[in-house]
Amino acid sequence: MSKVLTVGEVLVEIVATTRGDGFREAQPLIGPFPSGAPAIFIDQVGKLGTPCAILSRVGDDDFGRVNLDRLVADGVDVSGIEIAPGESTGSAFVRYREDGSRAFVYNITHAACGRINTTPGGDALIETCDHMHLMGTALSAPGLARRAGEAIERIKARGGTLSFDPNLRPEMLGAPGLREALERVLGQTDLFLPSGEEIFLFTKAQDEAGAVAELLARGIGEIVIKRGSGGASHFSAEGRTDVDSIPVEEIDPTGAGDSFGGAFVSFWLAGAPPATALAYANAAGARAVTRLGPMEGTSNRAELDAMLASHVEG
Ligand code: ATP
Ligand code: MG
Known part of the structure; x- marks a missing residue:
């Protein structure tokens, strides 16, 4: 049977539980969900x-482990997936606006998955x-x-x-x-x-x-x-x-x-x-x-x- 490979970001997503415009005030959140x-x-x-x-690449942290555990289970x-000590697993915060569009706060480029190596x-x-x-x-x-x-x-x-x-x-x-x-x-x-x-x-x-x-x-x-x-x-x-x-x-x-x-x-x-x-x-x-x-x-x-x-x- 063919084996499929992909490459790219592994991160957690944290979702605002209310609709509205972004993250400029404290608010209820749910996550971390495995993502990327x-x-x-x-x-x-x-x-x-x-x-x-x-x-891919994750940090030696719970955000990395939540992904590794899920992927292995499935x-x-x-x-x-390289585990990079001292680095952080990527993350994305997302909030839906009333019109269905989304606002994001990303930590990806400078997170572990931003430096996937050979x-x-x-x-x-x-x-x-x-x-x-x-x-x-x-x-x-x-x-x-x-x-x-x-x-x-x-x-x-x-x-x-x-x-x-x-x-x-x-x-x-x-x-x-x-x-x-x-x-x-x-x-x-x-x-x-x-x-x-x-x-x-x-x-x-x-x-x-x-x-x-x-x-x-x-x-x-x-x-x-x-x-x-x-x-x-x-x-x-x-x-x-x-x-x-x-x-x-x-x-x-x-x-x-x-x-x-x-x-x-x-x-x-x-x-x-x-x-x-x-x-x-x-x-x-x-x-x-x-x-x-x-x-x-x-x-x-x-x-x-x-x-x-x-x-x-x-
Ligand atoms: P994303 O990049 O956000 O994961 P996408 O834009 O690549 O999404 P979509 O076209 O939104 O992909 O969704 C992919 C497929 O999933 C659709 O072609 C359809 O088969 C199914 N799908 C998406 N939204 C719905 C929906 N509201 N109800 C039923 N099926 C849906
Ligand atoms: Mg798409």
């Missing part, structure tokens, strides 16, 4: 029983993996971009595959060298997983059909567009498949795209037809939004089957 887009993705892959691992190989353990781990999943956010830190690039080269050189989720906020795009790094990765991508408007990050075309055609013509084999509560669509040379979202009560949308991606990649690597992978990924995204905390809504196979069954009957 690559960590959520790989946790979802692990829960589906697909062999998987993550290259089947993720954490041998590539280690002998990490190098050995790359050799055991035959699929790489990259989050665009991992390319915004220069050291991390280099590390990710090396892993991609080595996995692809052995005949492995690459999936790529840009997962970028527009304000990040100005970072030096980021656009070039993204373009390089896109040129090696087999499965591209943008959210909504991210499909236009790399295209001249400004309409979706044109953008999809342009990307397929570049040699990207398959494209999956995530549309939040609008569902998702899969495109390849064979055609197009759409899925409506499953109606659920949205408690916390953070992590939906990462859970969706983890489920899609697991089924895709197992050789499932696009419609099947899309259905399970859609169920994983729907379950993700019903739980408070970014990684709390990842799902095992039985939970996804139950979600799909209740939707058919309902």
Whole structure:
């Protein structure tokens, strides 16, 4: 069975329990929740029983341990997570505003996960993996971009595959060298997983059909567009498949795209037809939004089957 590798930030998320504008007064909080887009993705892959691992770095503190414990429990190989004595595990404080937008206080760049290094353990781990999943956010830190690039080269050189989720906020795009790094990765991508408007990050075309055609013509084999509560669509040379979202009560949308991606990649690597992978990924995204905390809504196979069954009957 293919083993999936990802690289990037492992952090805790602490969530304000009331809605409002940011953190300028004392307020009730809940957390720490295990988090980090690559960590959520790989946790979802692990829960589906697909062999998987993550290259990252945490401090020797409880915020690191809360992540390590969860990832291990869900089947993720954490041998590539370096524990850095004297450093702090990354963190993000998030508060939802009344309109659903979010305010963040981040401690990531200068935390342990901001200095992911080449280690002998990490190098050995790359050799055991035959699929790489990259989050665009991992390319915004220069050291991390280099590390990710090396892993991609080595996995692809052995005949492995690459999936790529840009997962970028527009304000990040100005970072030096980021656009070039993204373009390089896109040129090696087999499965591209943008959210909504991210499909236009790399295209001249400004309409979706044109953008999809342009990307397929570049040699990207398959494209999956995530549309939040609008569902998702899969495109390849064979055609197009759409899925409506499953109606659920949205408690916390953070992590939906990462859970969706983890489920899609697991089924895709197992050789499932696009419609099947899309259905399970859609169920994983729907379950993700019903739980408070970014990684709390990842799902095992039985939970996804139950979600799909209740939707058919309902
Ligand atoms: P993030 O980066 O915040 O994790 P994203 O923007 O990458 O999220 P979304 O498009 O928000 O990803 O969500 C991914 C998928 O999850 C959607 O395509 C859909 O299948 C499912 N999903 C998201 N929101 C909902 C919702 N409110 N109800 C049902 N399904 C949802
Ligand atoms: Mg996303």
